Amino acid sequence: MEAALKLARHHTKRKYFIAFYGGFHGRTYGAMSLTASRVIQRQYFGPFLPVVHVSYPNPYRPFGFKTETCDVDVIRYIEEEIFPMEVSPDEVAAIVVEPIQGEGGYIVPPRPFLKRLREICDEHGILLIVDEVQSGCFRTGTFLASEQFGVVPDIVCLSKALGGGFPLGVTVASDEVMSWPPGSHASTFGGNNVACAAGLAALTVMDKPGFGDHVTEMGEYMTAKLLSLQKRHDLIGDVRGMGLMIGAELVRNRTTKELAKQERSRILNEAFRRGLTMLPAGESVIRFCPPLVIEKQHIDTGMEILDKSFEMLQPMPAV
Numbered sequence: 172m173e174a175a176l177k178l179a180r181h182h183t184k185r186k187y188f189i190a191f192y193g194g195f196h197g198r199t200y201g202a203m204s205l206t207a208s209r210v211i212q213r214q215y216f217g218p219f220l221p222v223v224h225v226s227y228p229n230p231y232r233p234f235g236f237k238t239e240t241c242d243v244d245v246i247r248y249i250e251e252e253i254f255p256m257e258v259s260p261d262e263v264a265a266i267v268v269e270p271i272q273g274e275g276g277y278i279v280p281p282r283p284f285l286k287r288l289r290e291i292c293d294e295h296g297i298l299l300i301v302d303e304v305q306s307g308c309f310r311t312g313t314f315l316a317s318e319q320f321g322v323v324p325d326i327v328c329l330s331k332a333l334g335g336g337f338p339l340g341v342t343v344a345s346d347e348v349m350s351w352p353p354g355s356h357a358s359t360f361g362g363n364n365v366a367c368a369a370g371l372a373a374l375t376v377m378d379k380p381g382f383g384d385h386v387t388e389m390g391e392y393m394t395a396k397l398l399s400l401q402k403r404h405d406l407i408g409d410v411r412g413m414g415l416m417i418g419a420e421l422v423r424n425r426t427t428k429e430l431a432k433q434e435r436s437r438i439l440n441e442a443f444r445r446g447l448t449m450l451p452a453g454e455s456v457i458r459f460c461p462p463l464v465i466e467k468q469h470i471d472t473g474m475e476i477l478d479k480s481f482e483m484l485q486p487m488p489a490v
């Protein structure tokens with residue numbers, strides 16, 4: 172992410188960035204300036220790089236209150252409020268976005284959203300940086316999630332699965348964008364031989380024919396299981412995702428969508444006690460991002476444990 176920010180500034184000679192609330196891009200200074208998912212990650216660390224944050228189009232909790240137009244509303248906000256009132260587009264180096272918000276709550280934006288961002292970027296000479304650190308490497312069924320949104324970014328950031336467990340992150344751009352001279356950017360362990368060898372091995376596995384199809388198939392299987400759990404447990408307000416990047420948002424009441432934070436902790440603890448490790452995301456979401464080589468029988472086992480964990484949960488008094 173640091174390389175992406177530096178590259179965008181170097182290439183455009185502009186200073187500002189636009190990023191999204193709920194976004195998580197890391198905790199180093201540049202990345203932290205973009206990150207706006209939990210205040211604890213920013214508290215007492217400012218001032219930051221000049222980043223203007225806008226709402227992310229969350230169909231379940233829409234900015235502008237309408238699910239159907241939540242992406243258009245965000246785009247209009249950028250064009251009609253940010254650009255005329257806060258920062259001129261010709262000072263914006265890049266818009267930085269996660270195609271699916273990860274830490275922010277496994278939020279899948281409406282399909283046209285990324286294309287609309289691409290259009291704004293093209294119109295104003297702004298670069299589109301897509302953070303695929305979590306969503307990339309076939310997590311959603313294709314190598315990049317942005318492929319499924321029909322968008323080619325100017326700069327892509329990849330990591331996590333890329334190194335097959337070794338610390339490896341890459342910043343990818345065309346020759347035209349990555350035109351800075353040697354010495355503009357480097358780091359001691361960048362291009363570490365062992366991590367790169369692990370990365371090549373991981374890419375060889377991902378390259379196998381049908382790898383992405385397996386992810387899509389398992390993702391559909393797991394989503395169907397979660398949707399049937401949703402019928403049995405009122406606490407599950409929403410199930411959404413792409414491939415094996417799936418989130419289940421827990422609410423105390425499906426109409427008011429009151430967050431079920433404590434219930435989520437108790438479910439996660441109960442499931443852990445029974446042998447299933449899951450991570451939270453956002454304020455009351457459980458994230459499902461299993462290994463991509465998972466098979467149906469593993470999903471069945473996990474879902475049985477999850478079902479039992481929901482059954483064990485005593486209802487909490489409404490606040």
Ligand SMILES: Cc1ncc(COP(=O)(O)O)c(C=O)c1O
Pocket residue numbers: 172195196197198199269273274302303304305306
């Ligand atoms: C989308 C995304 N970008 C960037 C990062 C930052 O990774 P790191 O903390 O290793 O810098 C993460 C980590 O979870 C992430 O999910």
